[in-house]
Amino acid sequence: MLDVRIKKALAHFTVDVHLRVEDEIVVLVGPSGSGKTTILNVIAGLDNPDEGLVTLNEQVYFQGKGQSLSPQKRNVGYLFQDYALFPHMTVEKNIGYGVKNKMALSRSDQLMNVLGIGHLVKKYPHQISGGEKQRVALARALATEPSVLLLDEPLSALDRETRIECQDELLRLHEMWKIPFIIVTHDMEEAEKLGDTIFFLERGLIRDTKVFHK
Amino acid sequence: MSKKFWNCLVCLGLLLITAGCSAGESEEQVEVMISAAASLTDALTDMKASFESEHDNITLTFNFGSSGKLVQQIEQGAPSDIFLSASKKDMDTLEEGKLLLEGTRVDFTANELVLITNKDELLTVDSFEDIDPSTIAHFAIGEPEGVPVGRYTKEVLENIGLWDPLQDKMVLGSDVRQVLTHVEMGNADLGVVYSSDAKISDKVKVLAVASAEWHGPIVYPGAVVSETKHPEEAKAFLAYLTSDKGKEILKKYGFK
Amino acid sequence: MSTTDYTPLMLSLKIAGISTVIVFITGVFFAHLLSRKQFFGKSVIESLFLLPLVLPPTVVGFGLLILFGKKGWIGSLLIEWFDVQIVFTWIGAVIASVVVSFPLMYQSASAAFGSLDSRMQNAARTMGASEWKVFRTITFPLAWPGLLAGLVLSFARGLGEFGATLMLAGYIPGKTDTIPMAIYFAVESGQMEKATFWVVIIVALGFSTIMWLNWWSRRNMERYKNGHT
Numbered sequence: 001m002l003d004v005r006i007k008k009a010l011a012h013f014t015v016d017v018h019l020r021v022e023d024e025i026v027v028l029v030g031p032s033g034s035g036k037t038t039i040l041n042v043i044a045g046l047d048n049p050d051e052g053l054v055t056l057n058e059q060v061y062f063q064g065k066g067q068s069l070s071p072q073k074r075n076v077g078y079l080f081q082d083y084a085l086f087p088h089m090t091v092e093k094n095i096g097y098g099v100k101n102k103m104a105l106s107r108s109d110q111l112m113n114v115l116g117i118g119h120l121v122k123k124y125p126h127q128i129s130g131g132e133k134q135r136v137a138l139a140r141a142l143a144t145e146p147s148v149l150l151l152d153e154p155l156s157a158l159d160r161e162t163r164i165e166c167q168d169e170l171l172r173l174h175e176m177w178k179i180p181f182i183i184v185t186h187d188m189e190e191a192e193k194l195g196d197t198i199f200f201l202e203r204g205l206i207r208d209t210k211v212f213h214k
Numbered sequence: 215m216s217k218k219f220w221n222c223l224v225c226l227g228l229l230l231i232t233a234g235c236s237a238g239e240s241e242e243q244v245e246v247m248i249s250a251a252a253s254l255t256d257a258l259t260d261m262k263a264s265f266e267s268e269h270d271n272i273t274l275t276f277n278f279g280s281s282g283k284l285v286q287q288i289e290q291g292a293p294s295d296i297f298l299s300a301s302k303k304d305m306d307t308l309e310e311g312k313l314l315l316e317g318t319r320v321d322f323t324a325n326e327l328v329l330i331t332n333k334d335e336l337l338t339v340d341s342f343e344d345i346d347p348s349t350i351a352h353f354a355i356g357e358p359e360g361v362p363v364g365r366y367t368k369e370v371l372e373n374i375g376l377w378d379p380l381q382d383k384m385v386l387g388s389d390v391r392q393v394l395t396h397v398e399m400g401n402a403d404l405g406v407v408y409s410s411d412a413k414i415s416d417k418v419k420v421l422a423v424a425s426a427e428w429h430g431p432i433v434y435p436g437a438v439v440s441e442t443k444h445p446e447e448a449k450a451f452l453a454y455l456t457s458d459k460g461k462e463i464l465k466k467y468g469f470k
Numbered sequence: 471m472s473t474t475d476y477t478p479l480m481l482s483l484k485i486a487g488i489s490t491v492i493v494f495i496t497g498v499f500f501a502h503l504l505s506r507k508q509f510f511g512k513s514v515i516e517s518l519f520l521l522p523l524v525l526p527p528t529v530v531g532f533g534l535l536i537l538f539g540k541k542g543w544i545g546s547l548l549i550e551w552f553d554v555q556i557v558f559t560w561i562g563a564v565i566a567s568v569v570v571s572f573p574l575m576y577q578s579a580s581a582a583f584g585s586l587d588s589r590m591q592n593a594a595r596t597m598g599a600s601e602w603k604v605f606r607t608i609t610f611p612l613a614w615p616g617l618l619a620g621l622v623l624s625f626a627r628g629l630g631e632f633g634a635t636l637m638l639a640g641y642i643p644g645k646t647d648t649i650p651m652a653i654y655f656a657v658e659s660g661q662m663e664k665a666t667f668w669v670v671i672i673v674a675l676g677f678s679t680i681m682w683l684n685w686w687s688r689r690n691m692e693r694y695k696n697g698h699t
Contacts, residue, residue: 046592071595078596084589088611097607098597144597282658352558357641360658385558385640388654395532396640400541401557 002148002180006042006052006062008204010035015049015204021148021180025171027191028184030201036184037081040150043182044078045071056147077146081153083137085125091136092121098144108143114176115139115169131162135169142177151183155190167193244447247293249277249284251300251434253325253390256414257467258298264463265454272447280389281362288313288439295442296451298322298434301362305435315438315445322455324470325432326409327366327424332400333417341422342370345404347379354393354402357386362432363393367406369429394418408432413468434469477644478652479671485560485648486628489567493624496568497575498617502605505583516580523573527633534566534638562639563646567631571624578623582616583609615687622683626676 002021007014015035019026028036041047043054045061048068054061056075062068085094095112099105112118115135120128128136134154141149154170155163167190174181185191191198192212200208250258255278262274277284277294281304288294288308297314299305308314329345331337339345345353355371356364364386371377387393390407397405398417405418412420436455438448454460500519504512522530538545538556548554556562590612594604610617632650639646641655649672656665 044592044596046595071592072598072600074596076596078593080589080593082589084587084593086590086593086608086612097594098599100598140593140597352640354640357655357658360655360660385642386655388636388641388658392637395535395637399535399539401535401539401640 001057002043002182003053003055004039004043006039006049006054008038008042008047008049008052010038010204013203015039017199017201017204017206019182019199019206021182021197023178023180024196025174025181025183025194027195027198028182028201029186029188029191029198032186034201035204036201037152040078040152040182040184043148044076044150045069045074075144075147077141077144077149079137079141079149079151079154082157083125083133085133085137085140087125089124090121091117091123091125091128094125094136095140095143097140100144104143104145107145108139111139111142114173130158131166134158134162134166138169138173142173146179148180148182149177151181153184153186156185156187163190170194243273244271244444245273245275246295246444246447246451247275247277248296248298248451249279249288249292249294249439250296250298251281251284252278253300253408253410254278254298254434257410257464257469260467261455261460261463264459265451268454269447269450272450274451282360291441293441294439295444295448296436297439298436298455300325300434302431302433302435303362305437308437308439313440315440315442315448318438318449318452320436320452320456321433322436322452323434323461323464325434325468326426326470327363327370327406327429327432328409328412328420329422329424330394330397330405330407330412330418330420331403332397333419334400335403337403337421339404339421342376342424342428343374344422345376345380347376347383350383350403352385352396352402353380353383354385354387354396354405356390356393356406357388361387361389363390363406363408366429366432370406370424373428408468409470410468474667475644478647478649478668481560481563481647482629482649482672485563485567486625486631489564489571489628490621490625492564492568493571493575493628494617494621497572497620497624498579498610501576501579501583502609505580516576519576520573522570527570527631528637530569531566531634531637534562534569534634538562538565538638557638558640558642558646560639560646563631563635563648566634566638567628570631570634571627574623574627575620578616578620579613582613582620585616586612615690619683619687622679626679629672629675 002019004017004019007016015038017039028039030036038047042049042062045068048066049062051065053063060069061074086097089097095108096105099108112121115138117132117135117139120132120136125133125136155166158166170181171194183194196212198210199206248258258276266272266274281299281301284297285304285307288297289311297305297308305319309319329339329342355367356362358364358368368377371380385396385402387396390411393405394407394411394415396402398415409420409423412418436452438445438452442448504516535557536542540546540549540555540557545556548556556565586609590608591604594608599607630650632654635648636651641647641651649668653665653668653672656668
């Protein structure tokens, strides 16, 4: 279980949220600049809150006013907006980047098969399509076997058809992985399709919460 | 090219023309441009005040540089009324090019070569012949092919048979001031410069003066440039330079 | 010119080469260090780094003499401790070259690091990569086109360095006479044939390095252009 209770002052408002996430898909919805990405960065350790508490399965990631575990030591998978695939590495190298042992390596092979990107291994990111990039980025984020997966606008760059395909894939992956997924989006339809819980963010605060029982 | 650029160029041109006119018309104030060897800087700056106090209508303006560079400037038509050279060769170049006002050339002073060392150095050398190559690490001289002071130094060292023994100790300077710097900062044990340069530095001491027989005469020729618009005023300054008063000032700065 | 003495060429390549290696490592190190940090006085330090770019070579040379001369602050200690003399040696030429080309390397590296998408590095961090691994596998290769430009500029600048070198290393034929010095003194003494020979050599060297850089970067831009997803 992921528990996030943080306060962080931004330029125009203060992010002040409390999220408890079980092994479910949580969707953060809100207009751009409402603090969604900041929350993901704080969970990943790329940004620190002014104060608060972040714990994942009893492990403390952040507490008080600055005791922070480095991102390297957190077991977090992060799919960045526009994917941030390494342009100078092949798909295989991208996915294998954070893989530490043989067992995980065979798992990442399995992952590539599940995602249907096995034939792309020798290609570079600029040689593959948007939907393929999205899958590669997903495979890369999961290859390190994280305990929580963060996805920042994972589908926004895709056309409608691919988008629906990828949404189904995300749901399938979550079934397999059974870890907390936190997805940031501003697409309401997508949020309702994917989310077990939806938090509506506005100027750093949770305005509304919607819980589905699928 | 932009319109603005051309406007500026035209303005600049007009400015130069009007400046030229007013200088020509004015009976009272005459500006005499003197291109002079850099080694004369201090002496001439001193002389400017006393000369101008005697000649109310003349203002002296200096352009200091190495004699070789000044010759090139004058050849390219840079405004100049008088050329004061540190070497005979450079003045000859202008004379051959008919760029001098005939009959105005005069050797107005001379210089000597001196052996110097850092004032904190304990080296005891009393004459050029006394230099022992084995006791020194670096010997600073002017570059012997292109730099006048280096040319004279080479003549001296060849004359006393030390040119070859000193070969691998030599650090060659691009001008006499650089040779002086190497000794002033204690990086070279010994150096050879003009007496006028040694005189203005308080960080070096003179160990010996080279005999005038060992090298060609180090004379400073001066002449009025043929392009001058003020031949009379220019001649007046050359006359002052060779007068007793002028000689006295030059002597004060280490010239002969 | 019956026999051509090639010392200036060898010496120039040696000095510019060693200087470039030093400048590359220090320039990349400081640019990377400062690119990750914001602190009071950062711009002062950066201005200090770029200072040799605006100072006249003789001023830089004089400053170096004050530091590295026999009686200089650093020079005297080096002689006392290691019996190493900087002034009037090729090491002095390397130091002069390092000082004047460092700003070019620093500036190029700093621009290269500054233009990187920080999400690339962050992605690597979330995958458990140590800071050193992030630098080695992400930051450095992605910044490489810019770093290479800085490297080539530094080499070219080192090759052409004259003013400060002449003051610190002096002109000692066979020991510290680099190509620019050979040219300068050949011109001064009216040996135009010799001067022309060295001018042709240094122009060819400088021209081909810069041509190569342009060719290389154009070729690689193709690869990188679509790369930043």
